[in-house]
Amino acid sequence: MENVAGADEPAITAAAIGLLSDVELDATLRFGSREMALREVLELGPGAVVELDRHVTEPVDLVVGDRIVARGEVVVVNGNFALRITEVATPQLRLESIRCLF
Template sequence: MNLQELDQNKAVQSGNSKGDTQKAAADLAPVFDVPVKIQAVLGRTQMEVSELLRLAPGSVLELDRRVGEAIDIYVNNRLVARGEIVPVDDRLGVTMTEIIKDGEGVN
């Protein structure tokens, strides 16, 4: 199948009925158990090696985000969403507040 046929196939699939959509989801079932790496990134910073070597317990790293600003959520190193940190029992969790479409979240 060439790229043109793939595009035509995709265009036809966009008009799928509910039954066709369920069949397409069933076709994807083999990938549902594939593990993915998810990261919630609070922020970033840069420093020189000399600064890094001076870090000690109690040192504070200033990040590029403000308090309350959304954090980035990556799946397999690809930005897919933004969210907020929330408590989940005695652990941290993330509530997704925005889904990033292809190319939207790239700086």
């Protein structure tokens, strides 16, 4: 396997990945974002609407750590929100998401 780490770092091997395969990581769906003044946040209440910077037709990001690892569309499965993945980040970018564990 090609070394995806820096020149001074050890290569990531299949065995190393195997050791980490059961590690649980927090995954977050990011629909969009918006900067708000503290005053605006304090004025929020039930029924308030916060408009995000993403159009409803744009894909939602699946974020692990601080990296986008996949994108897709929101669906409902058994009454729960879910993500139908339409695009996956390159293997190197996904590995960079967990590089801090090596």
